[in-house]
Amino acid sequence: MKTKLNSFLTLVMVVLFTMTLVAFTVPQDGWVVPEKYKNMKNEFAGEDEDGIGEELYNQHCKSCHGKEGYGDGTKAKELETELRDLTSDEVQAQTDGELYYKSIIGRDEMPNFEKKIRDEEDRWMLINYLRALAK
Numbered sequence: 001m002k003t004k005l006n007s008f009l010t011l012v013m014v015v016l017f018t019m020t021l022v023a024f025t026v027p028q029d030g031w032v033v034p035e036k037y038k039n040m041k042n043e044f045a046g047e048d049e050d051g052i053g054e055e056l057y058n059q060h061c062k063s064c065h066g067k068e069g070y071g072d073g074t075k076a077k078e079l080e081t082e083l084r085d086l087t088s089d090e091v092q093a094q095t096d097g098e099l100y101y102k103s104i105i106g107r108d109e110m111p112n113f114e115k116k117i118r119d120e121e122d123r124w125m126l127i128n129y130l131r132a133l134a135k
């Protein structure tokens with residue numbers, strides 16, 4: 001009986017320990033990007049030659065994130081979620097894949113753009129434009 005209780009307590013400890021570990025590994029804003037996306041390669045890195053990324057940004061993103069990405073778009077006031085400055089270090093330190101996931105898949109108040117921006121190259125041009133905003 002006693003050994004049973006002991007193994008139960010050990011199990012509880014292990015579970016609690018694992019939960020604490022997970023809590024600390026998750027980024028501060030809790031937006032976890034799946035590995036598959038995180039390590040995605042941007043085959044078009046650095047290029048937005050035809051201004052496609054800029055055009056898409058102005059069409060779909062500017063209303064919330066603002067012309068320069070500072071989070072001061074006309075719709076920003078109506079949002080409950082705080083918008084981080086897209087040109088800030090904390091945003092720019094993320095991989096292209098992470099920005100891709102957040103930009104295209106989204107969550108909650110950040111809309112999903114899978115249907116509106118279908119072309120893979122266009123999507124990456126948009127990410128390249130986000131990089132250009134910070135320059």
Ligand code: HEC
Nearest residue numbers: 060061064079081084091099102103107108109110111113
């Ligand atoms: C309706 C307003 C709205 C529009 C339009 C919008 N966003 Fe967002 N975006 C948000 C909100 C709100 C967040 C914060 C979401 C959160 O943290 O849960 C966000 C977060 C992000 C982030 C993550 C930044 C970080 O904190 O790491 C990126 C990248 C981003 N948006 C890119 C885009 C791009 C690119 C477009 C256009 C294709 C776009 N957004 C259009 C509201 C918007």
